[in-house]
Amino acid sequence: MNIFTEYRLIICNEESGQSLVEYALVLSFIVVVCVGALNAFGKAVEKPLKTIVEKLGMVSHP
Numbered sequence: 001m002n003i004f005t006e007y008r009l010i011i012c013n014e015e016s017g018q019s020l021v022e023y024a025l026v027l028s029f030i031v032v033v034c035v036g037a038l039n040a041f042g043k044a045v046e047k048p049l050k051t052i053v054e055k056l057g058m059v060s061h062p
Helices: 003-013 016-060
Strands: none
Touching: none
């Protein structure tokens, strides 16, 4: 067998590239869900988050 043919068979049989694509798709789905959740609940959590940030600001600047 030719060395290039052997190399091509090894590459075609390897599934690490496929796994990487699957992980990328799952990660992108998670990002889309998080962005959607922030858009949906953004106004509801805006005030509590601002309060927390203000309190943390007071702690770091006595």
